[in-house]
Amino acid sequence: MLQILYLAQDLADPAVRRRTLTLVTGGARVALAGFRRGANPLAAIDGVEPIELGTTADGRFGQRIGAVVRACMSLKSRLAHVPKPDLIIARNLEMLALARRAVAVFGGTVPIVYECLDIHRLMLRQDMVGRTLRAAEGQLGKDVRLLITSSPAFVEHYFRPISSIGAPPMLLENKVLELDGISEPKAAPPVCPAPGAPWKIGWFGALRCRRSLALLAEFSRRMNGRFEVVLRGRPAYSEFEDFDGFVTNEPFMRFVGAYRNPEDLADIYGEVHFTWAIDFFEEGQNSAWLLPNRLYEGCRHGRVPISMKGTETARFLSVRGIGLVLEEADADSLDTVLGSLSPQSYADATERINRCDPGSWIFSRADCEALVRQLAALTVETRQHVPIVATAGARHNEGGFL
Numbered sequence: 001m002l003q004i005l006y007l008a009q010d011l012a013d014p015a016v017r018r019r020t021l022t023l024v025t026g027g028a029r030v031a032l033a034g035f036r037r038g039a040n041p042l043a044a045i046d047g048v049e050p051i052e053l054g055t056t057a058d059g060r061f062g063q064r065i066g067a068v069v070r071a072c073m074s075l076k077s078r079l080a081h082v083p084k085p086d087l088i089i090a091r092n093l094e095m096l097a098l099a100r101r102a103v104a105v106f107g108g109t110v111p112i113v114y115e116c117l118d119i120h121r122l123m124l125r126q127d128m129v130g131r132t133l134r135a136a137e138g139q140l141g142k143d144v145r146l147l148i149t150s151s152p153a154f155v156e157h158y159f160r161p162i163s164s165i166g167a168p169p170m171l172l173e174n175k176v177l178e179l180d181g182i183s184e185p186k187a188a189p190p191v192c193p194a195p196g197a198p199w200k201i202g203w204f205g206a207l208r209c210r211r212s213l214a215l216l217a218e219f220s221r222r223m224n225g226r227f228e229v230v231l232r233g234r235p236a237y238s239e240f241e242d243f244d245g246f247v248t249n250e251p252f253m254r255f256v257g258a259y260r261n262p263e264d265l266a267d268i269y270g271e272v273h274f275t276w277a278i279d280f281f282e283e284g285q286n287s288a289w290l291l292p293n294r295l296y297e298g299c300r301h302g303r304v305p306i307s308m309k310g311t312e313t314a315r316f317l318s319v320r321g322i323g324l325v326l327e328e329a330d331a332d333s334l335d336t337v338l339g340s341l342s343p344q345s346y347a348d349a350t351e352r353i354n355r356c357d358p359g360s361w362i363f364s365r366a367d368c369e370a371l372v373r374q375l376a377a378l379t380v381e382t383r384q385h386v387p388i389v390a391t392a393g394a395r396h397n398e399g400g401f402l
Helices: 014-025 061-078 093-106 128-140 152-159 210-223 243-248 265-269 293-300 312-320 331-338 343-354 365-384
Strands: 003-008 029-036 051-055 087-091 112-115 146-149 169-171 199-207 227-235 253-255 274-276 304-308 324-326
Touching: 003 014, 003 093, 014 029, 014 365, 029 061, 051 061, 061 093, 087 093, 087 365, 093 112, 093 128, 146 152, 152 169, 199 210, 199 265, 199 293, 210 227, 210 243, 210 253, 210 331, 227 243, 243 253, 265 293, 274 293, 293 304, 304 312, 304 331, 304 343, 312 324, 324 331
Parallel strands: 003 029, 003 087, 029 051, 087 112, 112 146, 146 169, 199 227, 199 274, 227 253, 274 304, 304 324
Antiparallel strands: none
16 A cells, blocks of 8 residues: 655645545555644544644745744654655645655655645746745755646646756646545536525635635625625635625625535535636736636536636636636626626526536546556656656646646
């Protein structure tokens, strides 16, 4: 059985829980270690007891560097009871530094996989800060055997032209983990609201975009009750002046709290008609390149995604002929797309989603097992000193090399 040490930047992140479940379901034995940025009991995983290496805070890059340095100094004792792994997966740059230290702790022959699902704006700066961080990434990642990322645009715009990471990239999209005994069934087909009831837009997951919050508030007020905005997930409070107060004062907006992924997805998407798949958090950079979790989640449950022109999400939807695209990031454009909505046009939009291959949205038990087999092959190649050769894969093919 493949033994994996998974180093995560935030043990409370639902995406870390989902990745750990993916590896365990695929047949790996996982030791999970990392930092904690906040409490989230919904991130607990039966049978996996995480090793906490310290606490970090959103938006405090200097504090995170200090936490990494302290964790490196104590890592040997923290991992004393962890069996030597066959493979180490480092999620994000700071965990890559810890992965190299862990390799030294375990004897220097453990292959590292670098998992990078966001490109922080600091990495893209053209000043000394950006150059220093990219140099650090290149140095820390010089022996990385595989790069896991979630969008082809990250490779196209960052890893190939800018980053010094030379490992072959694997596309591992943010699909819905659908496993027997864990996932809920698909949500009931969406139904147009009764006369006088609102259409509902769901913005779920990592809530970190002030511009999205303001835009949805303005639009819902303009529509005067025809549309309601439902928020669920984990707000990045450091990015808002007063998230809770703002939402409380909005007449057509409500925040319902956190949820378990994938267990609660059918229930929460079953309540809405549209998925907000837009993020202006790092506009023109990371937010334009990512393919968010809620894109796959909403489509899996037949809800119509709303995206922004010029983004990778819009390109993804265009290839499949589905979804709605805003021309401009303002309430006028949203009114143009949704204001004249009819039951028939909505039914047509949902039908186009339903005609797509379900594999476009779902990561199954068989997919988990295939992923673990691919990771296990790295350990064989490392022992035999065989270089990895990236095989050709479809642009949006799960687990395909780019």
